Amino acid sequence: MTKNYTPSLESDYRQCQSLIRQHSKSFYYAFSTLPETDANAVYAVYAFCRMADDAIDQAEDAETGIANLRQLEDGLDAFVAGNMPQAPMWRALGDVVDRYDIDESMLYAQIRGQEMDVHFEQPKDMDDLIHYSSHVAGSVGKLLLPILSDDLSQERKANAEKLGIAMQITNILRDIGEDMREHGRVYIPASILNDYGCSVAQLEERKVDQAFMDAWEHLAREAEVLYEDFRKEILHYKEEAQLPLLVSLSVYREILNEVRSSNYDCFSKRNAVSMTRKMKIRNEESQFLKNIKDA
CATH class of the missing domain: 1.10.600.10 (Farnesyl Diphosphate Synthase)
Known part of the structure; x- marks a missing residue:
C-alpha cells in the first residue's frame, strides 16, 4: 500500500476494490495490474458508478429509485462543496480528486444517465442510444482518463467517451x-x-x-x-x-x-x-x- 495512505483510507479503498471484484470481473482482471495508486483510483470511480446504478436497479419502484438518486446527488453536492460525506466510497473518491484532475461534472452526468432509466423510453434511433450511453458509460471513460493518461486534450476526452x-x-x-x-x-x-x-x-x-x-x-x-x-x-x-x-x-x-x-x-x-x-x-x-x- 502506498505509504501516504492512512489505515482508514486503506480500508476505504479495499471496500471499493471488493465492489469491482464482485460486480465486474472483466474490469477487475484488466485494471488490477495497474500501479497501486492508479488501480485504487479506478476502484473508487467504479464504486461511485456502481452506487448510482444500484440506486435504480435495486429499487422496488420508480419513486424509491428517484429518492435513492436524490440522496446520492445530495451527497455529491456536499462532496463537491468540500463537506465530505463520511462513507468509504466518498473518502476514497475524495483522495482520488486530490490526486488527479477529475472532471466532477461527469459524476453528475452519471446520475443523469440513471435518471433516464427511471423514466425509460426505448431509444428511437442511434442518436438516442448514444445520448443515453454517453451519460452512463461515456462519463466513466472521461472520469478514468486523468487516472490513465497525462493528456487531457479534448480529442482524448472525446475518444475516451x-x-x-x-x-x-x-x-x-x-x-x-x-x-x-x-x-x-x-x-x-x-x-x-x-x-x-x-x-x-x-x-x-x-x-x-x-x-x-x-x-x-x-x-x-x-x-x-x-x-x-x-x-x-x-x-x-x-x-x-x-x-x-x-x-x-x-x-x-x-x-x-x-x-x-x-x-x-x-x-x-x-x-x-x-x-x-x-x-x-x-x-x-x-x-x-x-x-x-x-x-
Missing part, C-alpha cells in the same frame, strides 16, 4: 433478456429493429431468427468500429496503463463473440469471457504493444 459508449452497447447486447425480464427495458433502438423486421414482441418471446441476428449484428458493428478506432489511441496513455486498457477493451469486445458462439442466446444466459480466454487476450495485447513500439 466513445470507448465507454462501445462498452455500454456491448452490455446492452449481452443483457437483452435480463433487461427485459427484470426491468422491462429494450435498449435496441426502434429504428434498428424496424429496419430488420424484428419486433419488441419477438424479443419478449425470446425468438432468435435471422431478423433478430441482423438487428443484433448492426448494433454490434457500431460497437466494434468504436473499439477498433480506440486502439489507435493507446500510445497517448501512460505506459503502465496501456496493457490494462487494451485488455479491458478486448475482453469486453470478446463478449460479443461469446454471444455469437452461443447462437445469439442473450435471453436465457449471461455470456461471459472465460479466464483462459482473458489470459490469451492479455498475451495477444502484450505482443501488439511490443509490435507497435518496435515499428
